[in-house]
Amino acid sequence: VRMVFDRNGNKRSHEFIRGLMKSAASLSYKQVQQAIDGKPDDATAPLLDPVLKPLWAAYKVITKAREARGPLDLDLPEYKIDIGKDGRIAGIRIGDKFESMKLIEEFMIQANVCAAETAEAQHRKVIYRIHDAPSREKLVALAEFLATLNLSFARGENIRPANFNRILREVDGTEHDRIVSDVVLRSQAQAVYSPDNIGHFGLNLRRYAHFTSPIRRYADLTVHRALVAGLGFGKDGQTDDEISELAEIAEHISTTERRSMIAERDSKDRFIAAFLEARIGAEFTGRIAGVTRFGLFVKLDDTGADGFIPISTLGGDYFHHDEIIHALIGERTRIAYRLGDLVRVRLEEAVPVTGGLRFELLEGGSEAPKGAGARSRAPAGRGGVKRGKYGGKSGRGGPRKGPQKGPKRSSHR
Template sequence: MAEGKPRRATTKKPAGKKKSGGLPTREQILAFLSENPGKTSKREIGRAFGVKGDDRIPLKQMLKAMTEEGLIARDEAKNLRRTDALPPVTVIEITHTDMDGELIARPVSWPGEEPAPLIVVAPDTSRKKRDYDEPPAGVGDRVLARIAKVEDEEEPYPYEAQVIRRIGKGAERILGLYRANKKGKGGRLVPVEKKLRNEYEIAPEDVNGAEEGNLVFAETVPGKKYGLSRARIREVFGDSEDPRSISLIAIHAHGIPDAFPDDVIAEAEAAKHHGLKGRTDLRDIPLITIDPADARDHDDAVWAAPDTDPKNDGGVVAIVAIADVAAYVKPGSPMDREARKRGNSTYFPDRVVPMLPERISNDLCSLVDGEDRACFAVRMVFDRNGNKRGHEFIRGLMRSAASLSYRQVQEAIDGRPDDIAGPLLEPVLKPLWAAYRIIAKAREVRAPLDLDLPEHKIDIGADGRIAGVRIGDKFESMKLIEEFMIQANVCAAEQAEAVRRKVIYRIHDAPSREKLVALAEFLATLNLNFTRGENIRPANFNRVLSQVDGTEHDRIVSDVVLRSQAQAIYSPDNIGHFGLNLRRYAHFTSPIRRYADLTVHRALIAGLGLGKDGQTDDEVAELTEIAEHISMTERRSMIAERDSKDRFIAAFLEARIGAEFTGRIAGVTRFGLFVKLDETGADGFVPISSLGGDFFHHDEIIHALIGQRTRIAYSLGDAVRVRLEEAVPVTGGLRFELLDGGSEAPKGAGRRSRAPSGRSGAKRGKYGKQARGNGSRR
């Protein structure tokens, strides 16, 4: 038998009955992969479940969907495995040692959306005498290892590895804070990443000019097995106390490109404004831009008016005009390659890392009021009930009548116009508002997922330091723009199909069965029923959200509903958008900051014959690869933006150590509680060791820590009062002490976890042994 081919004799047959129609369920596939780790191919799954004939294609589609959803993953040999478990043999990289001197590793390949699991490397007692000519595996080494699941939940690491052989060197790059030794030369590196709790020794010859408090990039030095790991500094960024370093940490920690190559800058600077030639003149239409007051770019404009067609009584016409980025960024050009590499712009409280150079994003493709700008517009016609009757795409030249903020528009509509919005109220804003009201009727019938979560905004002062944290503004004018953009995006997807052009869709799958079951179990603890039939719709979630609206449970139920959703991604294979309840949806409205939109513009240009700068055959062939890449860059930016916000807030709260705050329990683990503060939205941790002298059980169903003796319960969503004990700006970490909160545990609660969490107050190291290896809160 050829190497790598599954042996049928050793494959366990699946238990349980198959789904009607010849297909296994997702649960059966996941169970089968758990029972048959290793070389399990698509063919092996089909054979095991007796899938034949016409059922093979649906099985292939199901496995693809499960892969995109992150439930399973395919290795280089196209074998499948569950993503929540490592294969029995894999390549790992030893990244650091823990507080007990044990070697800790991560898998080199990990396709899941959650952070890769930590692996403790077992001591190698089987090395033969001749092997001692080669040093044992140490930090920075890549090794082939046998992986075993650690079943004891008291252990901090979920996997243990037994080294088979070293296969190469993979020095880890670490962003951290340099602390110089008070006596002697050299110093230590304090990593900014929360998962890396250990410090690294910096030898005098490896300091590379760094000074006390500098933010630096270092790489691990291999070979040291015990004691403090070593690292050498490769790059110095400057003083970590400088508030500008906060975003810099996130940029470099997540590998976000922030400097444009010279050829990209040269191409952007050489670009010229496009005139009217080959375009429709839209300059007489009073299109306006509506954005946040601090918007850094303006790439979409809107206009609406009653439809004059007598056959559409009560209907409206609306135009959404978008900056024509495709006119300046040609396929395969230096700017295009760099934009694809970045995938999207990344926004921090104090800066933006743009996808395109400023010459493009802030000048040629920014729809500045009073200036001619090339645009790609869609003219849409809606009936009196908000149903779209038709649309037309136009490559035009526009001139924005005004650049307004959401607040300006809202106050004008509410009867308080300022000097800029006042003259536009009757001729522009009121017709626009009336059109929105009509279009919103169809939205209400469509009933998309209606989550309304507060967003905290960080205000930065002139000195670059955080001036305050507040809940972001919410205006109905924001919903107006959102709905117009959604309609334009739908038109783009529909038009691409009509002209038979392949595009990248924005897709959002329905929640997995496992997440729906977990959600229903949690809601049951609040006496809320959740219907989870085969045909789940956003309306199912909206009914629950409306039941808790305005109650003490509204925030936490909204959070849990959000967590139950799949992640939206980009793909050339359309499965629709569950959250928006739309069959076709493609991003069209922000080509300045999203590469996906640029690819859609090019597809429409080619399909409608609107120019020679449209989609190329090479781009069509690479759409799958592009979609996977920009889905990754989007996730990367989201995490970097979130991390940066955490660090800014930690810096803001550092001066308030010892202060008391109110908040709610936002997460429950067997190591302790995560608390979100009401005032700032900051997240911090309450270690289980600080909860008192009881023994706590982690009840996974009701998301609570239950005291064995006191029967006190600390549950998800509970209001609490905490004291800030520690704030670490360089990592964004906050540690709280719980002062007040908790309630009596429900009858029977506290016995539904596989293992107890641990005794609160037990002396187990700096943060408690239970919390060791817990890592980042995300």
């Protein structure tokens, strides 16, 4: 697709062409970023002035329109697993983030919009990538949580991504930035495929159809076929039978997408558990990533590993699960373990076959806000009979729970 934008990043026109793509240089994101940053190599040096700089200038132009559109601006870390030549895990790190990645992403988004617009103009039925606005219940829960951090959130009838971005900017760089980003993500609906277009809330787009990856996503291939048929590019386009099955296809690929996301998450959990198995007894810092009636989920800072702290190991107290502030609160001690709190833990158990990790709390917790915990109907459970300075030493006050996995993360893109 050939796209023309004005100086403010607004698309003036586009045209689809059927042809063959050849990657002449096969550059990596890192290579392009280094070239733009003034460190070109043998492959990028000849392309810098005639190709890369004009491409970068075009990207900077369309980001103006993106900023004016105001899509949901979540920036969460992604952890990568490095595997050595011997097949063993060499390390776990936060993945690289280059602006060159955003360049490709922005142009792909524009191409996807063009695909949806052309399909509609040709009266071809296609599968859209849709993302509904958050439900009223999730917005109320989010507003109540933010209120505990003295943050206001307008949840009127016309909720927009800008409402969330304002909150994210307000907490950027503070101790609450990670937790607020996480809670905002959890408040979002799951993006799915559907022949019935309702728009894409997260990207703040009226029409959006995946088009850019037909070799790995079936939804994109169905869109290519629709365009081939609509534009008269050949006889291998969308058929009447395929049109009649689009709803079924959309439901199927939405299901398989969720299944593949779970498989990816499970495989990462197992790799991480195998990597940490040799470090049982070691101490780590992390943050509380999930709060349930049965205990706390903790995400480690250095590896992003998710593990579980059973409520039976939190100390000799009854704990109430306060769903509004996402916390376990001791009835007698009034100590609170809240979502996002910084904690120090010791690894007690790692099970690579399931990807489960179990921690013991060494440090963490703070005094509960006034009135917190009273909203719970019943105690969540009882902690152990021993109690350290920070609710640390494990006890025997409840059933022993094996390693569990952390809370699921929704995808809106």
